[in-house]
Amino acid sequence: xxxxxxxxxxxxxxxxxxxxxxxxxxxxxxxxxxxxxxxxxxxxxxxxxxxxxxxxxxxxxxxxxxxxxxxxxxxxxxxxxxxxxxxxxxxxxxxxxxxxxxxxxxxxxxxxxxxxxxxxxxxxxxxxxxxxxxxxxxxxxxxxxxxxxxxxxxxxxxxxxxxxxxxxxxxxxxxxxxxxxxxxxxxxxxxxxxxxxxxxxxxxxxxxxxxxxxxxxxxxxxxxxxxxxxxxxxxxxxxxxxxxxxxxxxxxxxxxx
Numbered sequence: 001x002x003x004x005x006x007x008x009x010x011x012x013x014x015x016x017x018x019x020x021x022x023x024x025x026x027x028x029x030x031x032x033x034x035x036x037x038x039x040x041x042x043x044x045x046x047x048x049x050x051x052x053x054x055x056x057x058x059x060x061x062x063x064x065x066x067x068x069x070x071x072x073x074x075x076x077x078x079x080x081x082x083x084x085x086x087x088x089x090x091x092x093x094x095x096x097x098x099x100x101x102x103x104x105x106x107x108x109x110x111x112x113x114x115x116x117x118x119x120x121x122x123x124x125x126x127x128x129x130x131x132x133x134x135x136x137x138x139x140x141x142x143x144x145x146x147x148x149x150x151x152x153x154x155x156x157x158x159x160x161x162x163x164x165x166x167x168x169x170x171x172x173x174x175x176x177x178x179x180x181x182x183x184x185x186x187x188x189x190x191x192x193x194x195x196x197x198x199x200x201x202x203x204x205x206x207x208x209x210x211x212x213x214x215x216x217x218x219x220x221x222x223x224x225x226x227x228x229x230x231x232x233x234x235x236x237x238x239x240x241x242x243x244x245x246x247x248x249x250x251x252x253x254x255x256x257x
Contacts, residue, residue: 025180
């Protein structure tokens, strides 16, 4: 069933904040208009909840659950109203609910990581870090083109004032920002983190990411992120900041052909 009651949705998602941190953030008015929520209920109790985020040119389905059976059942029930092609985040085993109609192409195993301490490492150099604004947009887009091809970045996220970078000379060489941020719901998810290939190995990514976390903790209680499981350097970086693996999931391309 289609669900629109924010309080009801939040109550279910809060049962497992690490697993659902992105979806909790999407309850914020900043994101809400671009979301569709579908639930499987038993009586008045939600058994599984799926989110379709529609702002991207390619919609994204969030279908994360500790219990695969209810989520598979939910996905089967909504498969006829899903787009013909979309991106998906799927917990282990839940993809079976889509196989009758769709072809599933895995984009690899991912980790959901959570920052479990507000005490960041003491030896980080913050001296070169600047807060980024709309004036930096062109340099940010160039950096992503050079360092992170295929990265999805929504320029309106700069409105959150939660993007930080390092500039060497006149060149922006490292950036850290967010995919989700909500002061109302007290959650944030890091994203759009990149360092130019010519400037890697100097600790820039750690510095900008740490500064971002310091800034986020002024207004939120939970900070998470997604990372490919085989991206060992990124996983190691986040672990130095205090992030820990909270869940496994797969990112997939789903289509009818």
